[in-house]
Amino acid sequence: MVGGSAMADTSASTTNAGAEHCDLTPSQRIEAVLMTVDRPLGDRALAEAAGVDGVEASISELNESYESTGRVFRIVRVASGWQVMTLPESAPVLSRLHAQRQQTHLTPAAMETLSIIAYRQPVMRAEIEAIRGVACGEVLRGLLERRMIRIAGRAEELGRPMLYGTTKDFLRVFGLSGIDDLPEVEGLKRKPVRRAASSEQDAEPEASDAEPAVAAEEPKASEQDASVTEGD
Incomplete structure (x- = not known):
C-alpha cells in the first residue's frame, strides 16, 4: 500500500511538473487538446485538460488565426462545450469521404x-x-x-x-x-x-378566480330579498 501511494504521488508530481514546464502558449495547449478529442469539452474541463485559467480569449485568438490563414475549420460551441468543426463549405468533400x-x-x-x-x-x-x-x-x-x-x-x-x-x-x-x-x-x-x-400550482389560480364571481352575485341576491320585504 505504501509503495502504491508513493508511485501515485510520483506520477502526479511528474504530470504537474510537465504541465508547468510546457513551452506551449495557452492557445496552443487548448488547440492541442481539442484536436485530440471527439466530443465537446466544457469550459472547466477544457481549462483543466489544457492547464490554463480561461479558454474564451484563447479560442477567439485561435479562430481569428484560422480565419486569417484560410483554414476550413473553427472552434465552435456545441452542446454547452467546445469542439473543432469544419466549415459548411467543406461538406461536399466530406460527404464523398464518408x-x-x-x-x-x-x-x-x-x-x-x-x-x-x-x-x-x-x-x-x-x-x-x-x-x-x-x-x-x-x-x-x-x-x-x-x-x-x-x-x-x-x-x-x-x-x-x-x-x-x-x-x-x-x-x-x-x-x-x-x-x-x-x-x-x-x-x-x-x-x-x-x-x-405543475398541475397543483395551475389549479390554485382557477379556484381563486371562481371566488370573485360568487362574491359578485351576492349583492344581487340581497337586492331581491330587499324587494320582497318591501312588497310584503
Missing part, C-alpha cells in the same frame, strides 16, 4: 419524427403521430436507443403520457449550441405541453 457511413444515417421517418420533437418539445407521442399521420412507436424506440431523444417527463393529460425531448447528443450531431439555434420552420413552432408536476 459515403460508406450513409447507412448509419437516420431514416426519413426518424428525421421527420426527430424534427417534430425538436421544435415541439416537450411533446407527447399522440401529438407526434397526429402530425405525421402514422404510428411512431418503433421510430421513437430507435431514437431513444441512439440517445437522440429522452423522456422529458409526463404530461398533465389523462393517463399522464410521457413527454419526449432532445438530448445533448442531438445538439452535438447537428452542431447546435442549444435548441434556440434551430432555424425557423413554418408549422413547427414549439408549443410546450404542461407537465404533470
Whole structure:
C-alpha cells in the first residue's frame, strides 16, 4: 500500500511538473487538446485538460488565426462545450469521404419524427403521430436507443403520457449550441405541453378566480330579498 501511494504521488508530481514546464502558449495547449478529442469539452474541463485559467480569449485568438490563414475549420460551441468543426463549405468533400457511413444515417421517418420533437418539445407521442399521420412507436424506440431523444417527463393529460425531448447528443450531431439555434420552420413552432408536476400550482389560480364571481352575485341576491320585504 505504501509503495502504491508513493508511485501515485510520483506520477502526479511528474504530470504537474510537465504541465508547468510546457513551452506551449495557452492557445496552443487548448488547440492541442481539442484536436485530440471527439466530443465537446466544457469550459472547466477544457481549462483543466489544457492547464490554463480561461479558454474564451484563447479560442477567439485561435479562430481569428484560422480565419486569417484560410483554414476550413473553427472552434465552435456545441452542446454547452467546445469542439473543432469544419466549415459548411467543406461538406461536399466530406460527404464523398464518408459515403460508406450513409447507412448509419437516420431514416426519413426518424428525421421527420426527430424534427417534430425538436421544435415541439416537450411533446407527447399522440401529438407526434397526429402530425405525421402514422404510428411512431418503433421510430421513437430507435431514437431513444441512439440517445437522440429522452423522456422529458409526463404530461398533465389523462393517463399522464410521457413527454419526449432532445438530448445533448442531438445538439452535438447537428452542431447546435442549444435548441434556440434551430432555424425557423413554418408549422413547427414549439408549443410546450404542461407537465404533470405543475398541475397543483395551475389549479390554485382557477379556484381563486371562481371566488370573485360568487362574491359578485351576492349583492344581487340581497337586492331581491330587499324587494320582497318591501312588497310584503
